[in-house]
Amino acid sequence: SDLRVAVVGVGAMGADHVRRLADRVVGARPVLVADASAQTAERVAAAHPGVRVAPDALAALDDDDVDAVVIASTGPTHAELLLACLERGLPVLCEKPMTTDVASALEVVRAEAAVSATTGKRLVQVGFMRRYDAGYVALRQLVETDELGAPLLLHCAHRNASVPPYSTSETVVLDSLVHEVDGARFLLGEEVTAITVRTPRRRRSAPEGLADPVFALLETQSGALVDVEVSAATGLGYEVRTELVAERGTALVGTESGPLVARADTAVRGRRVPAGFLERFEAAYDAEVQAWADAARRGTAAGPSSYDGYAATAVTTAGVEALRTGRRVEVVLEPRP
Numbered sequence: 221s222d223l224r225v226a227v228v229g230v231g232a233m234g235a236d237h238v239r240r241l242a243d244r245v246v247g248a249r250p251v252l253v254a255d256a257s258a259q260t261a262e263r264v265a266a267a268h269p270g271v272r273v274a275p276d277a278l279a280a281l282d283d284d285d286v287d288a289v290v291i292a293s294t295g296p297t298h299a300e301l302l303l304a305c306l307e308r309g310l311p312v313l314c315e316k317p318m319t320t321d322v323a324s325a326l327e328v329v330r331a332e333a334a335v336s337a338t339t340g341k342r343l344v345q346v347g348f349m350r351r352y353d354a355g356y357v358a359l360r361q362l363v364e365t366d367e368l369g370a371p372l373l374l375h376c377a378h379r380n381a382s383v384p385p386y387s388t389s390e391t392v393v394l395d396s397l398v399h400e401v402d403g404a405r406f407l408l409g410e411e412v413t414a415i416t417v418r419t420p421r422r423r424r425s426a427p428e429g430l431a432d433p434v435f436a437l438l439e440t441q442s443g444a445l446v447d448v449e450v451s452a453a454t455g456l457g458y459e460v461r462t463e464l465v466a467e468r469g470t471a472l473v474g475t476e477s478g479p480l481v482a483r484a485d486t487a488v489r490g491r492r493v494p495a496g497f498l499e500r501f502e503a504a505y506d507a508e509v510q511a512w513a514d515a516a517r518r519g520t521a522a523g524p525s526s527y528d529g530y531a532a533t534a535v536t537t538a539g540v541e542a543l544r545t546g547r548r549v550e551v552v553l554e555p556r557p
């Protein structure tokens with residue numbers, strides 16, 4: 221029978237997951253939603269017959285009809301909800317960032333390890349969906365097979381057309397740059413050991429007080445370097461690309477999306493820039509949630525782990541400090557439990 225899923229937080233991302241669980245994912249269906257805004261929860265539930273509204277997030281977790289949970293509320297709410305899922309033995313897909321501080325990330329890692337010690341099963345998957353993007357998977361394979369020799373550099377660009385009104389320079393690092401941190405760990409198969417964050421001349425159209433763009437330099441265990449441009453408000457569309465520079469070649473992903481169209485009205489040949497991440501990574505999100513649901517039906521979790529969530533948060537919180545102080549900040553990780 222279908223995995224019955226509660227989705228906690230149904231803003232843009234959560235609502236997209238509800239639709240995905242209702243229409244695309246095989247073997248799972250959404251049954252319950254909760255949101256800090258009752259109106260938002262009602263609106264999303266109304267669009268999906270059979271989906272009810274829970275009075276709050278913890279009530280959703282306690283509901284008898286719920287087998288598994290998707291957390292898509294804002295980052296600072298994740299830690300408490302994850303710990304509550306672990307207490308109840310519920311498989312959970314938690315959107316990134318797993319948590320927004322290192323102490324609570326470690327608490328989640330340890331709480332999950334305590335559950336696994338008795339059941340032998342993981343429960344947490346973190347929503348680093350790029351690991352399910354065909355381009356990133358192909359890049360990872362190039363590294364794994366050593367086809368191009370040892371990786372030397374990654375050049376990454378991550379450009380948003382706009383960011384939500386609550387965004388700050390900190391959330392650009394914690395919510396956006398975190399994807400490149402996990403991407404680097406995934407592609408290179410090693411840890412990030414230090415981060416430097418600089419800000420070039422500021423985009424004048426950027427929202428008041430927001431560092432835009434942000435430029436980060438990550439160092440890794442092997443000595444590979446990763447440079448990342450994160451732009452918050454280009455006004456253009458959503459662009460994410462990564463180029464691997466290795467000893468015997470380079471490989472670039474993320475520059476092509478959709479057909480190359482030549483138009484009579486503009487006499488321009490080109491590809492549309494996706495509007496946002498839901499469009500650009502649609503296939504990756506579908507694959508991610510399907511993989512999660514398949515594992516959750518077996519009472520376990522696959523894909524990016526709570527340790528991956530912790531390691532990424534350790535780097536991005538160091539990045540917040542690096543941005544604030546202008547200094548290079550080293551990252552020292554606790555070992556895997």
Ligand code: ISE
Pocket residue numbers: 316380383395396399497
């Ligand atoms: C957002 O929260 C996401 O996770 C998107 O994938 C990312 O591109 C965007 O910058 C974030 O704000």
